[in-house]
């Protein structure tokens with residue numbers, strides 16, 4: 455076990471001091487693109503205005519013969535495009551792959567001061583984070599990176615899920631986690647070929663009732679693991695995200711999957727196609743009616759103490775905190791988006 459008093463100290467001489475509090479800018483969607491694809495790169499200026507996070511993907515979905523082009527394309531994006539307040543992330547190749555060492559060396563060397571977060575796939579335990587943590591500190595020192603590059607783990611193997619609490623607490627560099635339903639399904643030998651979402655076979659069935667048809671209701675395959683991820687992240691002050699929804703043609707299914715994650719505590723989800731950005735924005739920006747109600751609760755209980763009634767509903771210290779979660783997120787997003795500020799009823803000065 456690492457001495458907790460060393461947690462705030464750099465892991466290499468000359469590396470920047472670790473952050474003890476993880477920044478939480480708007481993070482509703484992580485938009486994936488392959489920077490070796492010229493059509494996708496051409497859309498960067500437009501997409502950067504719409505997405506909270508832009509991610510250059512180097513891992514799965516990038517063909518082997520385009521791995522280097524995707525890496526170099528991301529370097530070009532980082533060096534040439536002004537992304538405004540949009541964060542720039544990457545997903546590097548997995549730690550057992552032949553590409554990851556060059557991914558880290560090249561990206562930290564070329565755009566280390568532009569990269570906010572490095573997403574590490576297929577993290578299985580704290581040991582994977584410790585390896586990346588020390589290597590990044592050495593590279594930050596070598597390339598004069600001024601602020602620590604944060605690390606985001608994808609939870610996509612059975613062992614990763616078994617170890618998720620240790621992963622979340624492995625390093626002050628840990629920024630968050632994403633849920634990876636495709637690799638996770640394969641790792642667990644689940645019998646689904648979908649990327650996220652439900653399955654018509656995973657149902658509960660009502661009891662026999664004479665000749666009446668029995669009713670089925672589809673259940674959520676992912677609830678248990680996403681809830682565990684949310685707990686591990688909240689317990690360590692880092693941010694949980696839902697991952698991809700692979701049926702690009704099913705906007706409704708995508709919205710339902712994102713909404714289930716939002717309600718459970720996730721701050722955002724991945725967008726694989728430009729049209730999923732708007733779905734994530736809609737879902738991960740709190741509903742204006744809920745925000746207005748939460749504001750009324752906070753106004754009615756200025757000190758956050760005691761018991762009160764509002765619209766027939768009991769309010770107390772705990773519900774006040776629930777409302778603070780809703781209003782704080784709304785305030786954060788309203789600063790970026792004047793339309794949301796208006797919908798939430800904030801004064802223009804707040805926006």
Ligand SMILES: CC(=O)SCCNC(=O)CCNC(=O)[C@H](O)C(C)(C)COP(=O)(O)OP(=O)(O)OC[C@H]1O[C@@H](n2cnc3c(N)ncnc32)[C@H](O)[C@@H]1OP(=O)(O)O
Nearest residue numbers: 486487493494497511514515636649698702725726727728
């Ligand atoms: C399980 C996992 O690991 S998930 C993460 C890995 N997967 C990914 O990153 C996939 C990223 N997304 C994609 O590759 C693509 O969106 C696909 C393959 C899913 C669909 O691509 P297409 O069939 O080309 O979609 P479509 O025809 O609707 O595209 C419309 C336009 O948007 C562009 N586009 C599609 N996806 C993206 C994207 N993610 N970012 C930017 N532009 C995009 C297309 O290039 C096309 O451009 P054009 O109008 O100039 O020709």
Ligand SMILES: CC(=O)C(=O)O
Nearest residue numbers: 610634635636637697
């Ligand atoms: C997110 C991801 O990589 C997966 O579902 O496998």
Ligand SMILES: [Mg+2]
Nearest residue numbers: 514610634637
């Ligand atoms: Mg995966």
